[in-house]
Amino acid sequence: MSVTAASGFRAAGVAAGLKSTGALDVALIVNDGPLSAAAGVFTVNRAKANPVLWSEQALQTGSARAVILNSGGANCFTGAFGFQTTHQTAERVAEHLQIGAIDVQVCSTGLIGTGDETFRQGVLAGVDAAAAALVASDAAGLRAAQAIMTTDSVAKQAVATGTGFRVGGMAKGAGMLAPGLATMLVVITTDAVAESEVLDRALRAATRVTFDRLDSDGCMSTNDTVLLLASGASGASADEAELTAAVTAVCDDLAEQLQLDAEGASHDITIEVRSAATEDDAVTVARSVARSNLFKAAIFGNDPNWGRVLAAIGTTDAVFDPYAVDVTFNGVRLCHAGTPDRPRDEVDLTPRATHIGIDLFAGDATASIRTNDLTHDYVHENSAYAS
């Protein structure tokens, strides 16, 4: 059901003591080939964690044989010592698999600033245990997905099928969810035969319309990594369009799972902007609403406050006339041509799934952003994170 759904991949998830709870915290994914083609998308935050600095460089080759991931520490802003930890982690994986360290991608998640000697020894011990536990089974894939959970309440996995090939994926992420990318670690595998250039195009096309349009709390992470690995084990040469569609389906499924598990959320909100002049305009307008704390707090209170939608979109430079806009809440048009329309009490915001429609009447483009409401529980979870 996960990264092991595609043939040619083994996985493991072990507990190495990085989490004080004793839960699984180190995951290893190995591509047994015959191919080792890979592509990746990394956070655009200039404050990049050490694993991101390593992995982005290592992936210049277009090749990866393994991905080692840990929760329980982000290894970000931990200086030269932290970078050495990442390097030693890749080397340890390489020794076990008898490959080069350059073929090992490293991902970490947890508290920024965590990455001391205890952390290093924990990760290295986790590598040893994981290397001994590698299996090509659904159960192993699930354990790997569980090992990267932080404040996630459930493991996140997805699968899609193409003509003669499969795509599988796992993800973690529940907070610091914002574009470029949503805050998360994602590993996607496929047994299709594809070169790294094709994987790169497919992955960028997929993330652009999925993870990049998930904006739960507007906060961009330092550790975001999305990897796509191809083993070629199916022997099926994938049509690029079909591969892209399958990868996009997996990314979309995982992005929705991330939204549904966002920290403290009580509403899963889709903000759909229609009749925009361009797709970029539609994304800009939807994102500005997704980032309005006042709008998000209103949704938490089941208050269809359309004025806060208009106040948010008025801060953008998208092409539209602010006084000619329609706004719907769960299908009820509350604002028409910039004036009040249907009564607010016609809107039922008690369901968790919430749809905001915004018609700009400026063109033919459409885009949607997924977000969540701003709740007491969000504040609580994020004020207690480090404790």
Added chain:
Amino acid sequence: MSVTAASGFRAAGVAAGLKSTGALDVALIVNDGPLSAAAGVFTVNRAKANPVLWSEQALQTGSARAVILNSGGANCFTGAFGFQTTHQTAERVAEHLQIGAIDVQVCSTGLIGTGDETFRQGVLAGVDAAAAALVASDAAGLRAAQAIMTTDSVAKQAVATGTGFRVGGMAKGAGMLAPGLATMLVVITTDAVAESEVLDRALRAATRVTFDRLDSDGCMSTNDTVLLLASGASGASADEAELTAAVTAVCDDLAEQLQLDAEGASHDITIEVRSAATEDDAVTVARSVARSNLFKAAIFGNDPNWGRVLAAIGTTDAVFDPYAVDVTFNGVRLCHAGTPDRPRDEVDLTPRATHIGIDLFAGDATASIRTNDLTHDYVHENSAYAS
């Protein structure tokens, strides 16, 4: 102590039934001259309320004799009817004072979408009552300041003195506080002799470093208005630099009062960015931290989470090396050169006043942004606003 501190001004605050509580809700400020010079700064939100559309046009003359303000309804996104309401309000004030409607500035605050016939009749009745109650006294100035309160818990007034002249001001604002401008109505008066061009330069210089650097919740309003009126009644021709300093002092005092009264806040946070390449860079970096919900929730929980500061500043394009930055919380350096420094438990975040220092080591520029933490009470107040 307020707008009536400067000679040449009368004020009134009355209850016209716009607030269901029966509290004061219409304020009138009149400049009896001899001068009627005025300047204004308005929201840069493209979604502008009807009073903003009116006032911005009317102030092209550089002259204003009166300001009429109401709480209990923003008269925003209320269509042509709403604009007629604003126009009729200005006309009614003009009749009472025997001046032209073009010399009347109109300001409204309250729920967006509120501006029906009942609202219109309430405002007009309020104009009649306020015109009959105009007095040049501290008590009248206080009543005017009280009449513009919405979720504010206290009336906000300030005074500064120059050589032979005075500057007084009042403000409202507790939510939707973000730049361009902070969400608020502000009226500042002076009895100095000054032309509208001088007032305009003084006001823009003052708001740039005060209200524009208050970013409580990142949400930009549709009704923001800051007005500066000069009566010339002191007979003192103010030196422009001295006038600017006095106006800035009043704006700074009022901006701090707005921060201290922000909805639901439990910490008043100053984010000071030092050694930036430019002042713009310093503002950009400070503002990105002020807008991080994760940072703001951590402060609410008394958690000195410096990693969230670095994650926020890494999203900017300001000039600095993310791995060479220092971060202090209430004077304790928790991050030095991008690595952990002093232990977190040396920081006491229990006081309401909170100082975050960020050293970029990229130049000599400095700027500070005022913000607040993200609390349960913020979520509560803003989820229940319309109910």
